[in-house]
Every structure is written in C-alpha cells, then in structure tokens.
Amino acid sequence: IVCWQSVSVWSVAGRVEMTVSKFMAIQQALQPDWFQCLSDGEVSCKEAASIKRVRKSVDRSLLFLDNCLRLQEESEVLQKSVIIGVIEGGDVMEERLRSARETAKRPVGGFLLDGFQGNPTTLETRLCLLSSVTAELPEDKPRLISGIGRPDEVLKCIERGVDLFESFFPYQVTERGGALTFSFDYQLNPEEMLLQQNGTQEEIKCVDQIKKMEITGCNQEITSFEINLKEKMYQEDFNPLVRGCSCYCCKNHTRAYLHHLLVTNELLAGVLLMMHNFEHYFGFFHSIREALKHDKLAQLKELIHRQAS
Amino acid sequence: MAGVATQASLESAPRIMRLVAECSRSRARAGELRLPHGTVATPVFMPVGTQATMKGITTEQLDALGCRICLGNTYHLGLRPGPELIQKANGLHGFMNWPHNLLTDSGGFQMVSLVSLSEVTEEGVRFRSPYDGSETLLSPEKSVQIQNALGSDIIMQLDDVVSSTVTGPRVEEAMYRSIRWLDRCIAAHQRPDKQNLFAIIQGGLDADLRATCLEEMTKRDVPGFAIGGLSGGESKSQFWRMVALSTSRLPKDKPRYLMGVGYATDLVVCVALGCDMFDCVFPTRTARFGSALVPTGNLQLRKKVFEKDFGPINPECTCPTCQKHSRAFLHALLHSDNTAALHHLTVHNIAYQLQLMSAVRTSIVEKRFPDFVRDFMGTMYGDPTLCPTWATDALASVGITLG
Numbered sequence: 001i002v003c004w005q006s007v008s009v010w011s012v013a014g015r016v017e018m019t020v021s022k023f024m025a026i027q028q029a030l031q032p033d034w035f036q037c038l039s040d041g042e043v044s045c046k047e048a049a050s051i052k053r054v055r056k057s058v059d060r061s062l063l064f065l066d067n068c069l070r071l072q073e074e075s076e077v078l079q080k081s082v083i084i085g086v087i088e089g090g091d092v093m094e095e096r097l098r099s100a101r102e103t104a105k106r107p108v109g110g111f112l113l114d115g116f117q118g119n120p121t122t123l124e125t126r127l128c129l130l131s132s133v134t135a136e137l138p139e140d141k142p143r144l145i146s147g148i149g150r151p152d153e154v155l156k157c158i159e160r161g162v163d164l165f166e167s168f169f170p171y172q173v174t175e176r177g178g179a180l181t182f183s184f185d186y187q188l189n190p191e192e193m194l195l196q197q198n199g200t201q202e203e204i205k206c207v208d209q210i211k212k213m214e215i216t217g218c219n220q221e222i223t224s225f226e227i228n229l230k231e232k233m234y235q236e237d238f239n240p241l242v243r244g245c246s247c248y249c250c251k252n253h254t255r256a257y258l259h260h261l262l263v264t265n266e267l268l269a270g271v272l273l274m275m276h277n278f279e280h281y282f283g284f285f286h287s288i289r290e291a292l293k294h295d296k297l298a299q300l301k302e303l304i305h306r307q308a309s
Numbered sequence: 310m311a312g313v314a315t316q317a318s319l320e321s322a323p324r325i326m327r328l329v330a331e332c333s334r335s336r337a338r339a340g341e342l343r344l345p346h347g348t349v350a351t352p353v354f355m356p357v358g359t360q361a362t363m364k365g366i367t368t369e370q371l372d373a374l375g376c377r378i379c380l381g382n383t384y385h386l387g388l389r390p391g392p393e394l395i396q397k398a399n400g401l402h403g404f405m406n407w408p409h410n411l412l413t414d415s416g417g418f419q420m421v422s423l424v425s426l427s428e429v430t431e432e433g434v435r436f437r438s439p440y441d442g443s444e445t446l447l448s449p450e451k452s453v454q455i456q457n458a459l460g461s462d463i464i465m466q467l468d469d470v471v472s473s474t475v476t477g478p479r480v481e482e483a484m485y486r487s488i489r490w491l492d493r494c495i496a497a498h499q500r501p502d503k504q505n506l507f508a509i510i511q512g513g514l515d516a517d518l519r520a521t522c523l524e525e526m527t528k529r530d531v532p533g534f535a536i537g538g539l540s541g542g543e544s545k546s547q548f549w550r551m552v553a554l555s556t557s558r559l560p561k562d563k564p565r566y567l568m569g570v571g572y573a574t575d576l577v578v579c580v581a582l583g584c585d586m587f588d589c590v591f592p593t594r595t596a597r598f599g600s601a602l603v604p605t606g607n608l609q610l611r612k613k614v615f616e617k618d619f620g621p622i623n624p625e626c627t628c629p630t631c632q633k634h635s636r637a638f639l640h641a642l643l644h645s646d647n648t649a650a651l652h653h654l655t656v657h658n659i660a661y662q663l664q665l666m667s668a669v670r671t672s673i674v675e676k677r678f679p680d681f682v683r684d685f686m687g688t689m690y691g692d693p694t695l696c697p698t699w700a701t702d703a704l705a706s707v708g709i710t711l712g
Binding site: 012235236238248252253254256257259260261263264266267268270271272 | 368385389404644645
C-alpha cells in the first residue's frame with residue numbers, strides 16, 4: 001500500500017507505515033554506506049497497472065527522493081552515506097524514460113532499476129525497456145537491479161549496462177536442497193568442461209521437466225544450473241558437489257553426505273549448501289569481470305546459454 | 310546365568326584408561342582415554358550428533374571447540390543412510406568427515422524412547438520404522454554388526470532397557486537379559502582391536518539387582534563400563550544412590566560412562582561419585598529453544614529483558630559466539646525467521662559443557678576439586694548451602710561438604 005506520505009511494509013512486527021522521516025530516521029541509526037531510497041514500486045506487483053497509476057509511481061518516487069535528499073543534507077550522521085535513486089515506471093517506456101532522466105538530475109550516488117524481477121518470460125519482454133533506461137543514465141554511476149539471479153538473465157542485464165545484482169538466487173537454490181554446478185569457465189574446451197562437471201550435462205538432460213517446488217510458500221522452479229541433492233541418484237555419490245571448487249563444503253564433504261542431511265532434515269544441510277552456493281555464484285561473477293576485461297563476454301555468454309534449459 | 314565366555318573375550322581387553330590424578334577426598338578421577346582416533350582427557354562430556362551431524366554446526370566448528378569425542382546413534386543411522394552405505398564411505402568417520410573419536414549407542418535407548426514402536430523378546434528388539442512402516446529386528450548381533458560397519462571407536466552393547474519408572478519383574482528380566490546380550494555382543498564383535506565394546510550396567514533402581522549385574526558384568530573383560538537405565542524419570546535421590554553403588558563396584562582402571570547425564574550440577578556431582586564420561590542431548594537441544602547455558606543456570610534469550618543487553622552471553626566464555634555477538638543480537642535473531650541464533654547457541658552450549666569439564670579436570674589434577682565443587686555450587690545456587698538436597702547428600706557420601 002503506497003500513498004503520497006508513506007509506503008507500507010510488512011515486518012516481523014507487523015505492518016509498518018514507512019514515511020520519509022521514519023525511513024530516514026532508520027537510515028540514521030543504521031549508518032549504511034549506500035541505501036536505496038524509499039520509492040513506489042507497487043506497479044510491479046500488480047498485473048496490469050493503468051498509465052495513471054504508473055505515472056503516479058514515478059511522481060511519488062521522485063517526491064520521496066527529493067525529501068530524502070533534503071533530510072540527508074540536514075543530517076550530520078548521513079553525510080558519508082550515499083543515496084541510490086530508484087527508477088520506476090512499470091512497463092511504460094515513456095514513464096521509464098521520464099523516471100530515468102529526472103532521477104539522473106538529482107545528486108544520487110547510483111541507480112536502482114526496480115520492477116524488472118519476475119519469471120524468465122517477463123524479463124525477456126522487458127529487455128528493450130532496460131536498454132532504453134540505462135542509455136539515459138550517466139556512465140560514471142553504478143546501476144543496480146534487484147530480483148534477477150539466474151546466470152543467463154544476469155548476463156543479459158550486464159550487456160544492457162547493469163553493474164550490481166541483488167537477489168535471493170543462491171539462497172533459493174539452497175532452500176530447495178540444490179547445489180549450483182553450472183560451469184563459467186569459458187577458457188575450457190567443451191570436453192574438459194564435461195569432465196569437470198562430473199557429468200552434469202547428462203544430468204541436465206535427465207531433468208526433463210522443470211519441476212515446480214513449493215518451498216516456504218514461494219513457487220520457485222529448479223533451474224538447469226543446479227543439481228537437486230534430494231534425488232536418490234546422489235545417495236552413493238562420493239564426489240564433491242563440484243570438482244575443483246575450493247569452498248568448505250566441497251573440500252570436506254560429499255554429495256552422498258549432503259543427500260543424507262537433506263533426507264533426514266538436518267540443519268547442517270543448509271549451512272553447507274549455502275557456503276557452496278555463495279562461493280560458486282561469486283566465482284561466476286569473478287569470471288564475468290575477467291571476461292569483460294579480456295573481451296571474452298561472448299564466449300562466457302555462449303557457455304552459459306548452452307546450460308540454460 | 311553367565312553366558313559361555315569365548316576364548317576371544319577371555320583375552321585381556323585393551324586398557325584404554327590411564328589415570329592421571331585422583332581426588333583424595335571423593336571418588337573423582339582425572340585421566341586419559343587412549344582411543345584409535347586420539348587421546349581424550351577425562352572427565353569428558355560427549356555432545357550428541359545423532360544422525361552423523363551435530364545439529365547445524367560443522368565438524369570444523371566442533372573441533373575448534375576442543376571436542377575430541379562425540380556420539381552417533383546406531384538405530385537412526387542403521388535406518389538412514391544404512392550401514393552398507395556408511396561402510397562404502399569409509400565408516401562414520403569418513404561419511405561425516407570427523408577426524409576424532411566417535412561413540413555409538415547400540416539402539417537400546419530407542420526401546421524406551423520409541424516404546425510404542427518396539428517389542429522386546431529374547432531374540433532382540435523388533436522396531437516398526439516410523440518412515441515406511443517396515444519392521445527391523447535389532448538383535449545383539451545385528452547391533453554389533455551395524456556398529457562394526459560404522460567403525461566407531463567405542464561401541465555399546467545392546468542392552469534390554471526399561472524406563473527407570475518401571476518396577477516389578479520386568480526390571481529383573483531386563484537385567485539378566487542384558488548380561489546374556491552382553492555375551493552375545495562380545496561373541497559377535499568382529500573388530501575388538503579397532504573398536505572398544507562397553508558393557509552397560511542395568512538393574513533399575515533396585516540395589517540388589519544392580520549389585521548382581523555389576524558382579525556378573527565385571528567378570529567379562531571389556532574395555533569399559535557404562536551405567537545405564539538411569540537419567541529417566543526417577544527421583545534424584547534414587548539416581549545418585551544407584552550411580553554411587555555402581556562406581557563402588559566397577560574396576561578403577563577402566564572408564565565409567567554415565568549415560569544420559571548432562572545438567573551441569575549432575576555432571577559435577579557424578580564426577581565426584583567416580584564417573585569419567587557423560588553424554589546428553591540437553592545442551593544442544595536447549596540451544597534450539599533459545600536457551601544459553603551459563604554458570605548461574607541458563608538465559609532464556611527470547612525474553613524481552615535481553616532486548617538491549619549488549620554484553621556477551623558469558624564474558625568469561627571463549628567460544629566464538631561470546632567473542633563476537635551480544636545477547637541483544639541473539640535476542641533479535643531469535644525473533645526473526647531464520648535459524649542463525651540456534652547455530653550460535655549450539656556452539657556456545659557445547660563450549661560451556663566442554664569448558665566445565667575442563668575446569669573440573671584441572672581442579673582434580675591440582676588437588677582442589679572439593680573447593681571447585683563448593684565454588685561451583687555457590688555460583689549456581691547463590692550459596693553452597695542452597696544446593697539441592699540430593700546433591701548435598703551425594704557429595705557428602707564421598708566426603709565433600711558444602712558450606
């Protein structure tokens with residue numbers, strides 16, 4: 001629920017009406033290095049928002065931004081913190097461009113592109129929008145996007161000017177008992193890559209349908225970038241999750257052990273999987289930076305898309 | 310009554326216990342257990358990692374806390390993932406990647422804890438699996454066979470366990486059966502050179518039955534003895550008397566393992582009574598309810614009083630949780646929707662138990678155990694004289710007076 005004065009959010013303590021002053025008071029207490037400004041992102045939660053509603057979301061977000069900037073100026077404690085302006089505008093090109101241009105006029109430290117999260121098909125339709133938005137933004141300020149986590153989607157956004165990604169992707173994989181195993185080593189030839197993945201390619205073919213998992217109330221689909229350690233085939237697999245991975249889990253434990261922990265509902269399963277999934281995912285981003293440095297993004301993109309289902 | 314002892318069992322069992330110091334007043338001892346996966350200082354508290362894992366903490370964390378022996382459970386592991394798989398994984402050590410010692414319980418306790426799913430005969434215990442309804446017979450031979458596959462450093466005999474609140478002929482039946490089952494376990498044991506089979510003294514709360522069991526079982530030359538059938542619903546007054554009776558009749562040069570004992574006061578008193586080894590789910594279980602163990606008892610960190618308490622759980626504690634986090638932070642975590650607090654508290658509670666045992670041991674070696682006991686009771690109860698009656702009586706029986 002958003003109005004001109006506040007955005008309502010749900011916390012463990014119930015509903016909180018977040019006004020600009022309350023929001024900034026919290027920032028003063030937290031003293032973050034960067035903080036995302038309060039904005040009206042409600043249109044991305046709704047099916048088909050009217051132009052009027054979309055327009056309002058842009059106007060409100062700019063109002064919130066100006067108010068937050070003013071309060072920041074008055075606050076000694078927040079002088080070192082940087083505000084990230086939020087680009088709204090739903091799926092309406094005109095409004096997106098307006099939001100981008102207007103936000104760019106303000107003294108923000110970076111830009112968050114809100115409302116691009118969703119399922120794979122929705123991102124596809126919004127790619128054009130994304131390119132147009134980033135084209136309006138200054139080259140020397142970072143662009144953040146939230147809710148995009150799948151490796152293939154990440155690359156598409158990077159190609160269109162995005163720099164930082166905030167998502168639950170590795171956590172969601174962990175929660176469903178999955179381990180990220182996709183290869184991002186674009187230097188390897190395909191045969192070597194197969195060996196490194198311990199036959200993950202075959203596993204991808206085996207997972208013929210994408211299964212819908214209901215985990216903690218959120219419908220998340222298993223991706224082809226991971227293996228599902230709950231499956232019986234891992235019961236006697238004494239390999240590490242990914243051969244060559246230097247995370248604590250891969251250095252100390254086997255797929256068979258993780259399978260056992262998941263089947264017996266042991267807390268340690270999540271601990272070990274999270275360690276691996278972070279390390280693997282961070283490794284992916286490292287390879288993106290390397291690829292960009294050496295102008296090899298196309299190879300990395302080809303490798304990732306080969307593994308996308 | 311005594312089963313026929315085979316040639317193998319008459320050969321001298323390894324002397325795994327070396328006594329380092331003894332209290333001149335009480336029966337407390339400090340020692341060293343020499344086990345296949347390294348030395349363990351006693352008295353020792355052994356955390357319980359039932360299903361090849363210590364409830365959310367890694368083996369590296371457990372090692373860093375100084376733990377050198379922990380428990381696995383034969384009944385649970387025998388069902389999932391099963392002994393064949395564990396054997397393929399290089400035993401339980403290999404499967405869970407634990408470099409130090411392991412002790413496996415025989416599955417006997419599940420007879421009591423899962424009593425509605427079990428049926429006892431001379432043959433063994435018949436369990437109905439809660440997972441798929443299938444039946445398994447856990448006989449002394451089968452239990453030892455599974456434990457041989459698990460490869461733990463100390464294995465327990467299958468005993469006929471009755472709840473300590475049961476009275477009448479069933480207790481006597483269980484005691485004599487446990488002796489017969491001990492002999493069957495000894496005969497079935499394929500790896501006496503790599504795994505130490507402990508006997509378990511039964512007899513309930515009946516002094517005569519317990520005495521008989523002690524007399525018979527100590528005729529078998531096993532590497533160690535456990536005191537079983539206690540730490541259930543019995544009164545503390547009966548509890549300590551059975552422990553004291555048992556330690557008075559067990560050989561001095563073999564370890565005494567008191568099963569299921571874990572509250573701090575109980576640990577200290579039972580060390581005074583002559584016990585060397587302890588296990589209990591209490592510290593790890595209570596952590597998962599948000600309770601942190603401290604020298605004065607416990608802190609229920611979910612309570613509002615800790616909301617703005619920025620000190621550690623215990624400023625004297627050296628565990629990572631107390632080094633890094635405040636009570637306020639843990640309080641907030643306990644009111645969030647993730648399990649982080651449980652991990653931090655599990656680490657702390659295990660550290661508390663291990664540090665307690667270490668302090669007990671040092672006091673025995675430095676010949677000041679009775680003073681340590683008085684200080685401990687003073688901290689825990691406000692004054693040594695406010696210690697519970699049963700504990701005062703138990704300590705008095707071995708020459709330690711409080712206040």
